[in-house]
Amino acid sequence: MQLHELYSSLAIRNDNKILVFVIDGLGGMSHKDYGYKTELEYANHPNLDRLASQGTTGMLTPVLPGVTPGSGPAHLGLFGLDPISFNIGRGVLEALGIGLIPGPTDVLARGNFCTVDREGVIIDRRAGRIPTEICEQRLAVLRNIHVPQADIELYAVQDHRFVLRLKGTDLDGDVENTDPGAVGAKPKPARPRIPRAETTASIVNSFLDQAFVRLKEHSTANALVLRGFSMLPSIPSFHELYGLRSAALAIYPMYKGLARMVGMDVLDCGKTISDQLQTLKTHWESYDYFFIHYKYTDSCGEDGDFLSKVNHIETLDSSIDSLVRLDPAVLAITGDHSTPAGLKAHSWHPVPLLLLSPTCRRDGSTAFTETVCARGALGNLESKYLMGLLLGHALRLEKFGA
Amino acid sequence: MQLHELYSSLAIRNDNKILVFVIDGLGGMSHKDYGYKTELEYANHPNLDRLASQGTTGMLTPVLPGVTPGSGPAHLGLFGLDPISFNIGRGVLEALGIGLIPGPTDVLARGNFCTVDREGVIIDRRAGRIPTEICEQRLAVLRNIHVPQADIELYAVQDHRFVLRLKGTDLDGDVENTDPGAVGAKPKPARPRIPRAETTASIVNSFLDQAFVRLKEHSTANALVLRGFSMLPSIPSFHELYGLRSAALAIYPMYKGLARMVGMDVLDCGKTISDQLQTLKTHWESYDYFFIHYKYTDSCGEDGDFLSKVNHIETLDSSIDSLVRLDPAVLAITGDHSTPAGLKAHSWHPVPLLLLSPTCRRDGSTAFTETVCARGALGNLESKYLMGLLLGHALRLEKFGA
Numbered sequence: 001m002q003l004h005e006l007y008s009s010l011a012i013r014n015d016n017k018i019l020v021f022v023i024d025g026l027g028g029m030s031h032k033d034y035g036y037k038t039e040l041e042y043a044n045h046p047n048l049d050r051l052a053s054q055g056t057t058g059m060l061t062p063v064l065p066g067v068t069p070g071s072g073p074a075h076l077g078l079f080g081l082d083p084i085s086f087n088i089g090r091g092v093l094e095a096l097g098i099g100l101i102p103g104p105t106d107v108l109a110r111g112n113f114c115t116v117d118r119e120g121v122i123i124d125r126r127a128g129r130i131p132t133e134i135c136e137q138r139l140a141v142l143r144n145i146h147v148p149q150a151d152i153e154l155y156a157v158q159d160h161r162f163v164l165r166l167k168g169t170d171l172d173g174d175v176e177n178t179d180p181g182a183v184g185a186k187p188k189p190a191r192p193r194i195p196r197a198e199t200t201a202s203i204v205n206s207f208l209d210q211a212f213v214r215l216k217e218h219s220t221a222n223a224l225v226l227r228g229f230s231m232l233p234s235i236p237s238f239h240e241l242y243g244l245r246s247a248a249l250a251i252y253p254m255y256k257g258l259a260r261m262v263g264m265d266v267l268d269c270g271k272t273i274s275d276q277l278q279t280l281k282t283h284w285e286s287y288d289y290f291f292i293h294y295k296y297t298d299s300c301g302e303d304g305d306f307l308s309k310v311n312h313i314e315t316l317d318s319s320i321d322s323l324v325r326l327d328p329a330v331l332a333i334t335g336d337h338s339t340p341a342g343l344k345a346h347s348w349h350p351v352p353l354l355l356l357s358p359t360c361r362r363d364g365s366t367a368f369t370e371t372v373c374a375r376g377a378l379g380n381l382e383s384k385y386l387m388g389l390l391l392g393h394a395l396r397l398e399k400f401g402a
Numbered sequence: 403m404q405l406h407e408l409y410s411s412l413a414i415r416n417d418n419k420i421l422v423f424v425i426d427g428l429g430g431m432s433h434k435d436y437g438y439k440t441e442l443e444y445a446n447h448p449n450l451d452r453l454a455s456q457g458t459t460g461m462l463t464p465v466l467p468g469v470t471p472g473s474g475p476a477h478l479g480l481f482g483l484d485p486i487s488f489n490i491g492r493g494v495l496e497a498l499g500i501g502l503i504p505g506p507t508d509v510l511a512r513g514n515f516c517t518v519d520r521e522g523v524i525i526d527r528r529a530g531r532i533p534t535e536i537c538e539q540r541l542a543v544l545r546n547i548h549v550p551q552a553d554i555e556l557y558a559v560q561d562h563r564f565v566l567r568l569k570g571t572d573l574d575g576d577v578e579n580t581d582p583g584a585v586g587a588k589p590k591p592a593r594p595r596i597p598r599a600e601t602t603a604s605i606v607n608s609f610l611d612q613a614f615v616r617l618k619e620h621s622t623a624n625a626l627v628l629r630g631f632s633m634l635p636s637i638p639s640f641h642e643l644y645g646l647r648s649a650a651l652a653i654y655p656m657y658k659g660l661a662r663m664v665g666m667d668v669l670d671c672g673k674t675i676s677d678q679l680q681t682l683k684t685h686w687e688s689y690d691y692f693f694i695h696y697k698y699t700d701s702c703g704e705d706g707d708f709l710s711k712v713n714h715i716e717t718l719d720s721s722i723d724s725l726v727r728l729d730p731a732v733l734a735i736t737g738d739h740s741t742p743a744g745l746k747a748h749s750w751h752p753v754p755l756l757l758l759s760p761t762c763r764r765d766g767s768t769a770f771t772e773t774v775c776a777r778g779a780l781g782n783l784e785s786k787y788l789m790g791l792l793l794g795h796a797l798r799l800e801k802f803g804a
Contacts, residue, residue: 007469377772
């Protein structure tokens with residue numbers, strides 16, 4: 001039995017509300033330029049600290065020790081799904097990131113324009129990162145390619161990147177990348193990994209043959225490669241699993257898409273944390289579980305901008321009380337993963353977790369920081385256990401065994 | 403390989419004794435009426451605190467984060483068996499609770515008298531909680547029902563509740579409840595979940611047909627429903643697994659039954675903790691492993707009586723030194739699960755653990771409380787790992803690999 005099946009088998013319904021505030025990339029790393037503090041340790045956040053002293057803290061390990069998660073696995077974990085069992089392909093994630101909702105029989109791939117020489121050998125894997133509008137122009141001439149057995153849709157993402165969607169009835173995503181992964185080689189044909197994917201591979205190859213002819217006239221961005229062929233994984237919804245009416249308040253498309261994947265209603269919530277909080281209040285009575293996603297901490301981490309990340313933490317600290325005033329049965333404040341400014345990237349470091357509930361054991365935490373939470377009473381848990389804790393504290397799990 | 407098989411494969415024999423003191427429902431929850439302390443934090447227990455400072459502490463999670471265990475799974479965990487793999491059915495547990503020892507081919511079910519109207523529709527699922535003596539009278543007229551292929555035994559439990567035991571050679575417990583779970587419906591016939599349980603279901607139905615005829619004349623408690631059909635799981639004994647001669651000192655039948663399930667000798671140990679300690683001394687030389695069970699902390703928790711739970715903790719604190727004076731190689735003091743007075747029920751909260759042994763690493767714990775143990779050096783472990791720790795500290799596990 002998988003973890004979510006165990007939790008699902010015990011789930012009962014009541015009126016207790018669960019509110020999960022995900023501060024993207026929350027965790028940091030000791031930074032030598034700032035007294036070896038992390039962003040969260042350097043920032044001033046009296047409200048978070050006060051909540052820590054009233055609740056229980058701990059750490060979440062997104063996947064396993066040392067493993068840096070992408071946004072997909074990181075959120076699946078927070079949603080109670082084992083991120084190793086439920087794999088979201090790159091194609092699907094790229095689609096979610098631009099607001100596309102893949103149908104259950106679609107195959108998605110992430111596309112890159114690249115530049116090849118006269119022999120078709122790749123000399124620039126990213127085609128000089130052409131502007132998005134050039135990408136859009138190239139896609140325009142590829143859109144009227146027709147192949148039997150599938151409709152092909154193409155969506156520009158950014159620079160040289162785009163999404164390819166195949167719509168058909170007999171498709172399978174188990175197809176190898178056509179990207180050879182290095183300059184000096186030609187784009188590869190699509191090859192099926194399993195017999196069921198043969199049709200899909202042949203559709204892709206028929207598309208590629210025609211595409212290469214149409215792109216030939218250009219000196220740059222005159223070929224393309226495809227990676228991460230994938231289909232939407234079959235994921236049970238929060239409602240099926242736990243009887244939770246759930247809603248997401250996310251600003252960026254990818255997080256909306258991830259929430260939709262587990263059956264959350266995606267609420268239109270504006271562009272700022274204030275907009276999100278206003279939307280939360282408006283819909284408070286209509287749902288049992290709310291997922292609020294705050295993006296900017298991650299973006300600053302990715303930019304290596306320690307102080308901006310600090311500022312964003314301080315800004316959201318002043319919004320925390322509005323969450324508390326809604327009086328959820330359980331409030332969890334955490335991140336999907338760490339994004340230390342010192343690494344300019346997602347990292348494997350565990351993420352601080354703060355749980356506030358009348359059913360909490362106050363554990364004497366004095367602040368909401370990595371160091372304090374690492375000694376919190378919840379210990380260091382894989383993120384996938386958070387869902388059980390939330391349901392438990394909301395008294396939404398019945399006793400296991402007699 | 404399951405965990406107990408790994409430990410078993412490494413087990414060696416020596417003279418080191420292991421003593422496990424299980425304080426039922428030990429863990430609590432911050433209680434707002436008592437300065438947000440738990441029962442264990444509020445209580446005065448200088449002896450436990452002293453032992454904590456001489457040993458190592460940690461927390462046990464009975465099953466998994468957020469999951470509240472029944473007594474069965476909670477004890478299986480403490481006995482080193484994965485409570486998810488080894489499931490004890492409700493019928494078996496109810497039987498153990500009244501001191502019945504199911505044979506390996508018996509099927510047990512938990513029975514309830516209920517009240518039905520003239521059409522046989524349930525109008526009171528608990529038959530007004532009839533006194534146990536009425537339950538006993540109803541059972542008396544059902545005891546001479548005969549069905550082919552099995553002997554039927556009926557035992558009153560309390561109020562409207564009883565145990566049904568089927569004795570036969572070809573029985574299987576994989577039968578659905580006959581309880582429709584709500585008023586307004588008729589009791590259902592027994593249905594097999596697997597082909598092997600068809601005989602059992604037909605035996606049960608033949609019993610039910612005759613029982614309904616005999617109960618018809620009454621205006622209340624004039625029907626019955628059966629739940630939790632189950633057989634004793636096939637559980638290896640402590641002696642087979644670890645070469646441990648083991649004994650249980652429990653006062654309540656259910657814990658005696660659970661101990662017997664893993665092959666412990668159940669010692670006659672009176673009614674109080676003093677009686678238990680006396681029995682322990684008497685049998686000290688005859689066993690390698692002792693399980694002492696203290697019930698009243700759980701009962702007070704279930705009653706929501708914070709201060710009585712505090713009192714019981716203080717009372718048993720004064721008995722702790724008698725355990726230490728026996729000089730076991732390993733003394734573990736913990737609970738099977740938490741029962742916070744604030745919840746009046748078992749809960750999912752981890753349980754404090756104190757381990758005292760000459761092989762311990764003293765971890766600087768200053769008290770035996772949830773807050774201190776949550777920061778103890780053993781960390782937060784699933785209960786099933788306790789058995790390995792006990793054997794390890796008793797030098798009863800040989801090296802794994804070369």
